[in-house]
């Protein structure tokens with residue numbers, strides 16, 4: 448493969464990769480401190496790295512209202528979810544320090560405005576429910592009552608949980624260019640990859656130059672598989688079953704919002720900033736419980752004009768091993784009855800793994816299952 452220039456890759460959202468990193472200014476210690484929740488720390492770091500380009504800070508009222516109502520920033524660019532900083536009260540000065548939960552200063556924010564917001568409306572529009580059993584809605588209803596907006600300058604990046612996987616958008620773009628990839632498909636995951644996901648990532652890879660396996664490593668619900676275990680699964684899977692020059696595994700530092708369809712669009716836009724031209728959207732992407740219809744996260748892409756997002760979503764069905772086809776397949780490609788399909792419920796898989804038993808090889812690669820069994824054993 449020949450090297451391509453990073454300019455040959457898809458352009459970042461809004462045309463330019465934002466960089467809001469900077470030097471620690473003098474006198475930070477004397478600034479009023481705003482303490483960020485862990486999701487806000489993830490958002491801050493993603494603003495710094497350009498993963499949320501064109502955002503240069505936490506959203507103001509106009510962008511917020513436009514995103515909540517219409518999934519576009521006020522100047523017309525598509526954007527699916529609010530990226531806001533919740534505070535108790537308006538700061539006194541026009542610049543504040545942003546700190547993480549331990550009190551460590553990470554950034555400064557130039558105060559542009561402080562505004563109140565309607566939680567019910569944000570929940571209804573963004574999460575399609577006001578049910579506080581929904582983890583995203585619960586967080587929204589618990590958070591502070593005002594939004595603080597303004598441009599940020601980040602001088603202290605959070606320590607990545609997996610330093611070897613921590614690549615900023617500029618770095619994934621450079622890696623793609625170096626490998627000669629122009630067309631790259633991104634795969635979002637917060638679960639170990641079983642045969643079904645291996646199949647759809649490889650099916651997508653057949654049509655493009657490279658695959659970015661981009662596991663989310665920010666906050667998730669406590670019952671999701673721990674990130675360290677998932678990362679180990681990706682390593683053994685990629686080492687054994689993917690060509691090394693066609694796949695890159697890197698971490699996606701976002702926290703889960705569980706906003707289903709809107710989060711699918713938001714995830715796609717972020718991956719465009721990382722240099723992906725295509726993005727895999729399976730059934731119930733970023734969903735939780737039964738709040739979203741099976742295909743909602745795919746149908747929402749129709750609400751945008753063709754090519755408005757630029758990054759191309761690739762929609763996939765659930766897939767399975769079919770004994771008669773003798774291959775992985777989906778309802779789209781296999782005519783055989785479900786008795787022919789190797790299907791295991793999540794509960795059944797967990798039961799097998801917890802008992803130290805390997806699921807069928809048609810369902811899980813043994814290398815991956817071994818990692819999961821070991822994780823259960825030591826849990």
Ligand SMILES: [Zn+2]
Pocket residue numbers: 769770771772773776781782783787
């Ligand atoms: Zn079949």
